Amino acid sequence: MASPLSDIPDHLLAEIFLRLPDSEDLVRTSAACVSFHRLATDGSFLRRFRRLHAPPILGFLWAGGMFYPTLPPHPSAPAAHALNLAADFYFSFIPSHYRWTVQDIRDGRVLLEGDIEKDERPPVFKDLAVCDPLHRRYVLLPPPPHDLAASLEHPFPMGSEARCKAFLVPLGEEEVVAGVTTFRVILMANCKTSLAAFVFSSSTGQWEAAASKGWSDLALTEGDMAEMSWVHPFILRRHYAYGCFYWDWVEFGVQKLLLLDTRKMEFSIADLPPGEWNKEGGIAVVEAGEGRLGIFGFHGKTSFNLSYTIARNKGESPSQWEVEKTIPLDSGTGYRYFIRDATQSYLLFTRIDASSSLKDRLTGYFSMDVKTLQIQMVYEKQNYRLHETYPYINFPPSLLSSRRL
Template sequence: MAGGDGGVNGEEPAREIPDEITDEILLRLPSRSALARAAAASGGFRALVSSPGFLRRHRALHHREDPGALLGVFTFSLTRDGAGGGVGTGFHPAEPPHPAAAAARAVAGAADFSFGFLPAAADRDPSAADGAGAGASEGWLVRDYRDARFLLDRVAPGTERGTVFTELAVCDPLSRRYALLPLIPEDLADTVDGVLNVFGGRRACEPFLAPAEPCDADAEPPFTVFWTARCQRKVAAFAFSSRDGRWRALPSPDCFIWRRHRSPFSCPMHTVWNRRQYAHGRFYWVDCLTNRWLVLDTRTMELTLSIIPSPAGYWEEHVAIVEAPGGKVGVFAHDFHHPGGKANLHYHTIVQDTDSPRWQLEKTIPLPWPADYHRPFSVRGTANGCLILEVSEEKPAFMASYRVRDAELFKIDVKSFQLEKICQARCAGGAAGECCWPYFGVPPSLSLPTI
């Protein structure tokens, strides 16, 4: 029996935690993936964590360490005539038994990965840059993805700038919001000449997104876009910030010559220098044959050239840079030849403890697929410490040209080094004609517009 004001058998009655304390507890959960699990446990929790005010506060507090779960892979390929939207273009959601399969299906159903909300070529209206578009995505090519934002470009309508100075748009397919960037000013454009084609020969520029910047809980998230072009004797580079809406020039490394010291048997130049990689605030372009690393530091806005000797037997399409724990730069790589048909993936870190940086082998991971000259796997993309591998019984991606192939996509990361299947996908295109990005995020109910 209850006695006095006590509970049954004299125990203290259960007390509800005040809402403001619950709010603070949930706010300290380290990721929105953890928030999603909390929301599934209680209707009250779900109402709290899905409110825009709470999500803005959580994003401001956990910006750097909260990429969300790996929900799938986005691929983009060109058609034979150079248009976007080739076979395999789109979001490939994680499939059961992947733990994020349900959230991935929700994102696939809610987002517009066709980018049909972007304005049509004849409707460029800067005053509508922050609203929903009123035109088809015809003419737009997907150039980059990072932190739930996509960067697309197209040949600027009504200009003679061609494929060098393209029109750029940053967008969020979940909220269907976008921002059109102003064209690069003429005084900056006039400093660029002798440009070499990249991106499969369809473009002569390489625009890409910087990592998301921290912001106040009530502020619109800012973004930065980089634009680079390979000239004969320099790197032309500009940066745009949404904070002030202006382009600025970045200096090129001295005496940088793109064509020097390339073997006639090595990869084509557009294949080498299309492989932009990122880790801990820096972008990297790696030339294994000449041991050159072009480095763009997003914090200092400086381009530098480093010499880091590569282990023998590695080609650029076999190498992928990842963010390793402790601020280290990690490198996954595999050999071109696989003696006995047994393939291994090698994981290195870049050691900077001497005047001459070097690769240090940390781990060798046996791959379960037999391999020879026609190995069934290829390196496709990296983000947040993980590597995406494509596995196909047909020719590997870098040899496949525009051949359509059925493939499986796998993930391996620097924490577990375990292979995890993500999904099956229909793919087409080679290294220069198709792009592949791991897509990290959260269910739509826990998403905020990034534009």
């Protein structure tokens, strides 16, 4: 008579569980018995599982508060549908006179900014909140202290063109596995002569000055400064890899990256790989493995063939690059592609019908696994709002520790 599964040694069970297709299967497996649950929730096992299985893409959250779940046949569609039914993406659980708008999403948590009343004078800093729409938990962030605001040199007031931008710092692998309740928010302020960054930590409940750099100290050429003198840095695309945030100026003709190292809390400038990058198609900075940066983008004037370039040397400012692969996205079907976002596991891009009389006729949202380069349709319905959405990836690692701060 065959031995029951419970008699299989733990190290063999772990190898079996690692080969489950996705995290939903692991959750169902952990509910089978006590020994399965103990193994499936072990920290070392979860770290191994996370390295092999990227977190699910559950949908896209519009800045104004509307969720577009991932659609079939994508494997995340059932979980996305369940999330859409259970979560409150209108944020009605936050009692406030504000109309909240989405600023960022990381690890299932949403960073919100409160819109000011029309008759009020725009402040330097707006009110911020971090929330978990699934469990209807939130934390209201205190305003930065007056001395931090006073330290800004020639700040721009908040207005139609925002001069401050807040975003969440991604959790590390160990933090995700541990289900930590803490989070960090970076607030960057663009001044006439400098950039400044402040950091809020939920563990201390306080803001701290983190980094400041004069524009003239960022090693830009006079030509670069002339090109970027009118460009607000926070309308640029933001990327994250190996503990650093990157912003690219490709759309404005400058082959540079603005870099913020969150470990040292320092600003610097890095060069893009040589070549003509398509400014309309966009680029994405990703983790290529072994501490090396990777860049997806379109070369030349077309947005059909996606190029993947990898740094040959490690570090946040590599100097040697090589083209790893060219991925054809169009076979004469009349579509154009645009990179919209990138996570530590996925590249996300949209497809436009180039033959349509409607310039922004979006016909699909796609994901590409950064490791396998496998492309999947995520959302196919035509919807203009998807241009202004944030990808919602993974469930919240834990409830926030309190409703209010």
